[in-house]
Amino acid sequence: MTSKKLWQRYQDWLYFNDSLGLYLDISRIPFDDGLLEQLQPKFGKAFADMAALEAGAIANPDEDRMVGHYWLRDPDLAPSHLKKEIETTLIHIEDFVRRVHHGIIHPPYEPQFTDIISIGIGGSALGPQFVSDAIAPDIPPLNIHFIDNTDPAGIDRILTRLKDRLKTTLVIVISKSGGTSETRNGLLEVKHAYREAGLYFPDYAVALTMEGSKMDEQEQCDRWLAKFPIFDWVGGRTSELSPVGLLSAALIGIDIHTMLKGAKIMDEATRVPDVKNNPAALLALSWYAVGDGKGEKDMVIIPYKDSLLLFSRYLQQLVMESLGKEFDLDGNTVHQGITVYGNKGSTDQHAYVQQLREGVGNFFATFIEVLEDRAGPSIEIEPDATSGDFLFGCLQGTREALYENGRASLTITLERVDALNIGALIALYERAVGLYASLININAYNQPGVEAGKKAATQFLLLQQTIVKLLRQTPEPLSLEALAEKVHTPDEVETVYKIVRHMAINHRGMILQGDLHKPSDILVSYRTEDS
């Protein structure tokens, strides 16, 4: 395409939202105008599906649930019985945060909370992590730390770093279902640390969960410092603008009203049933065009701003858990999805951009450009050039270099990274995912594949318990094959081997004799406390 034509294409397709100062440029996504024509009926259906979802339809048929994240930023749209719940919860959050900030709610014997440990995983962690990294004040009223795994060393690292500050640390435990094992483990580990430090855990703990969830009942969360609801009709990966994200954001000094306002403005912009004037529809169109509606190209997210580093991780769940589906809504096998990864520019130029330019062409880039370099003035690094100009040049250069080599990209431009724009970005991608899911006829709001992994992990732990029980009653050492036979899993020798090896390394009573290079020679026994 000649540069004149490209400039024309740029102008023809450029989207600008003046309330947000946000641009979307899809001119470097190759497709001809016929595609939009061809997709018009699908887009018509997608807009209608979205309108029905916002009106309270059961948009997640597998779980028989409404999908209401858009109501969080405009409660007037919610069914009347939910409007009050949304508004009251927000008032409770603000009141709690105000009292923590003023020391009215404080830890026993200490004037103020200084830190937060946030325990949760997936949608109960990624949004809060992204938002706090993007827009928390440089010196926040409380410092936040995340436990988002069941990795004992990871948990120790956070607890050790907090050291004496544990006595002024608020613990927020977030689990919609209240039954996620990683979160339960994090909670039990942290509870143990509080007990060891002589601190009464309920005085420090805040629960975010569905009313009556397993965690709510087992832990009797009503006795904790506070408890906030997670709504049944908000999915984990779209919960950042629900209490899941708002509580910690407000505690660390983020203006949650402005974040909600940004999302509301974007919601309004992405309700427009006209693809060219709807930024979420333009994203969905671009994803469809590059990947032929089958996710053939990976989405590489490259924000040229350090504070947006975690955006790609946040989007991984939003996009991949929503779109990565085996079956479509009619039950056909489709194996849909779009792979998402990324980091930040210009850092990535010195890492994987080499492959993007010259290697496998299995991706499209999403550049995120931020116009304001920093809050204050900049020094000149070279005549008439600042560090920010270099960053800007790196983005333009990479976009150009990719285009020259036939690699597609789109660019989102923000004036600055602030609460308004972060709310808007979250809303933009939530809507784009929803519209794209309609285009390809899948349920974006369930996650059946995750359940399979959870079940397998449970089976694994049950097998471990059976092995330990059996070995406790078996004085003579057993070969792995014999052990597998005795626990009625003769086809699972490899799994049995991995369980006993892991337990042996962790000094859990398992004894392995023989040549560790040759698993078939190993003999296994178990040392009980008194043996």
Ligand SMILES: O=P(O)(O)OC[C@H]1O[C@](O)(CO)[C@@H](O)[C@@H]1O
């Ligand atoms: O908030 P919960 O119920 O602990 O779930 C955490 C995450 O686990 C999943 O259910 C599956 O990974 C996600 O969808 C969810 O965000």
